[in-house]
Amino acid sequence: MSKKQIMSPLPGTFYRKPSPDSENFKNDGDSVEIDDVVGLAEVMKSFHEIKSTVSGGKIQFLIEDGDAIMPGQVIAEVE
Amino acid sequence: MGVKVLNPGLSTTIQDLGRPGYFHLGIPISGAMDQKAMRVANLLVGNPESAAGLEIVFTGPTLRFDEACLIAVTGAEMPFKLDGVSQSPWQSIQVEKGQTLEFDYLRAGARCYLSVSGGIDVPLILGSRSTYLVGSFGGMLGRPIAAGDILPLGDYDYLASQVGKNLPTEMLPNISVREIRVLPGLYSHRLTEGSISRFFSEKWVVASEADRMGYRFKGGQALEFVERKAPFGAGSDPSNIVDSSYAYGSIQVPSGTEPIILHRDAVSAGGYFTLGAVISADMDLIAQLQPNTSVQFVSIDMAEALAARAERVAAMEQIRAHILTD
Numbered sequence: 001m002s003k004k005q006i007m008s009p010l011p012g013t014f015y016r017k018p019s020p021d022s023e024n025f026k027n028d029g030d031s032v033e034i035d036d037v038v039g040l041a042e043v044m045k046s047f048h049e050i051k052s053t054v055s056g057g058k059i060q061f062l063i064e065d066g067d068a069i070m071p072g073q074v075i076a077e078v079e
Numbered sequence: 080m081g082v083k084v085l086n087p088g089l090s091t092t093i094q095d096l097g098r099p100g101y102f103h104l105g106i107p108i109s110g111a112m113d114q115k116a117m118r119v120a121n122l123l124v125g126n127p128e129s130a131a132g133l134e135i136v137f138t139g140p141t142l143r144f145d146e147a148c149l150i151a152v153t154g155a156e157m158p159f160k161l162d163g164v165s166q167s168p169w170q171s172i173q174v175e176k177g178q179t180l181e182f183d184y185l186r187a188g189a190r191c192y193l194s195v196s197g198g199i200d201v202p203l204i205l206g207s208r209s210t211y212l213v214g215s216f217g218g219m220l221g222r223p224i225a226a227g228d229i230l231p232l233g234d235y236d237y238l239a240s241q242v243g244k245n246l247p248t249e250m251l252p253n254i255s256v257r258e259i260r261v262l263p264g265l266y267s268h269r270l271t272e273g274s275i276s277r278f279f280s281e282k283w284v285v286a287s288e289a290d291r292m293g294y295r296f297k298g299g300q301a302l303e304f305v306e307r308k309a310p311f312g313a314g315s316d317p318s319n320i321v322d323s324s325y326a327y328g329s330i331q332v333p334s335g336t337e338p339i340i341l342h343r344d345a346v347s348a349g350g351y352f353t354l355g356a357v358i359s360a361d362m363d364l365i366a367q368l369q370p371n372t373s374v375q376f377v378s379i380d381m382a383e384a385l386a387a388r389a390e391r392v393a394a395m396e397q398i399r400a401h402i403l404t405d
Contacts, residue, residue, distance in 0.1 A: 009138050009184060010089065011369045012287040043137065043370055044090065044290040068371040071137060072184035 003077040004054040006032075008069045012043030014050075016065040024065075031057040032078050039075060054078060080146050082195060082230040085179070088140035092291075093199050093218035093230070094192075095131040098207035102347045108327060109209040109217065109343050112291060112366030113190055115252055115395060116154035120194035122402045123151035123171040125241040130198030130233070131208035133224070135191040137369075139182020140224065142193075144174045148232065149196040149241060155188025155254070155367055170245030188254045188367040197235035211344060213292065250398050254367040259357055260379045260387060261330065266320055266352035274303040278354065279378045283338065287370040292346075293339040294365050298373070302335035302354075314350055324348045328357040340365055360387035 008014065016024045016039050025037050032038065037049045038059070056078030063075055096117065097110020111117035111134055118128040133140070139157055144150075152159055152168045159166055159182045166172050168191075174180075182191070201208050201218060210218025219228055267275055283296035304317035312321040318335050325331070325341050331351040332338045340357055342365060357365060358379065368374065379387075 007184070011137060011185070011189075011371065013370075043287050045288050048089070070369065070371070072186070 003079055004056050005074045006038055006050075006052050006054060006059075006076045006078070008041055008050055008073050008075050009071055010041040010043055010048060010050070010069070011071050012041045012069060014063055014065070014067050014069040014075065015040040015042065015047075016061065026059050026061075026076075028060055030059050031055075032059050041069060050075065052078075080229075081232055082199075083143040083145055084140060084224050084226055084228040084230065085143055086141040087224045087226055087228075088135055088182070089138040090212075090223045091133050091135050091140045092210040092212065092223050093131050093201055094134040094209045095198075095207055096129050097209055097343060098205050098211070098217070101205055102324075105347050106205065106214070107211060107344050107347060109207065109211045111192060111209075112343050113154050113192065113363045115363050115391075116190070116192045116366075117194075118395065119169070119246060119398060119402075120151045120153040120192045121198070122399060123153070123169070123244050123246070124149040124194045124196045125171075125235070125238060125244075126194055126196065126198050130194065131201065131218075132192055132194040132199060135182070135193060136189060137185055139191065140180075141182075142180045144178050144180070144195075145176060145229075146232065147176045148174050148235070149237075150174055150180070151194050152191055153194075154191045156186040157188075157191050158183040158186065167245070169251060171241055171243060173242045185369075189369050190366050195230075195232055196237070196241075197233035200231045200233040213344060244402055246398065246401070250394075250401065252363065254364065256364055257372070257374045258377050259364065259374050260361050260384070261355040261357055261376050262381060262384050263355040263378055264353075265323075267354045269304055269307075269317070269320075269352045270354060271303045271305055275354065278302065278338075279376055282373045282375060285368045285370050285372045285374070286337065289368070289370060291342055291344040293341055294368065295337050295339045296374070297337055299338075302332055304335060318352055319350050320352045322348055322350045325353060326356050328359065328362055329353040330355050330357065342366070358384040358387055360384070360391040
């Protein structure tokens, strides 16, 4: 089965949860709908939600909480 | 009439070449962070170089043109389409009434500049149409453009010969340069010699906080200061000085940890020492650095800085001659 990719439109720092004490927006294996928030990008002193542009099951994150991201970089894949 | 904003992008602002002359009153120079890209965008569509356009950072807007016009996109590499058809940057493009412009992901650099024939005709504030976000004035009501805005265009005498004007590859600025030239001073004497030479030998990485006010860097070791008794009026931190004015491009390092290059919207004065200033010829390059990009600062002297400035002026003059006479 082919995999669909979720990419970051922004550069900056990637976070998987809304605050340090919160749960992850999505965990590996979750299913995802279009427009579901999958993470945050921190850039220019503000946080921006990264929404899924695809729907599918078994999301697999390719980067960790706190990692640097580039525009167009694949954050996660779904089946 | 005008240009309708369907989607604003991350923080798209109206900018021209800036608002010099008020720095002593605490009003920053503002204007396009990549001045050359803004000038060239205007020249390509037949505007005065000082006309106002859009500064687009990281993600592009979606715009609908409600009148026929010419546009040009310069600066960062961010592919764009007009009614679904890919277009080339660094050239003037004819737009029909009702066409929609959309941008793809950013590929290289950080900021694109969009010029529209006639320029964006918002009111002049202290002689400029530039948006100063922190001061909430200039541009579109002192804020980034927003969905639903209509950007008014100035008068323009259409010339068929202006369509398709472009910049040859050899005249395009090289935004992949990762060496930033610095003239040390005015307070570099506050650092130990070992510390300043280490600053110029280490790699520094653009922090995610970098914005129009300041470009912050991380990754190098903390600076070491010369021992002193804090002078009257200076704070107790070794990086504090008695308040002084800052030049455009100054590098301040609060507490000696994270260098900040003061850019177009920076404060004009403050109480942190500056270890040097990025030379004017390299300030456009700073505008094109994405967060997490690694750079090397290179120490040069005044003669080299002036030579670099003359070279930059000559390169711009060559572009001007090419576009205006071609």
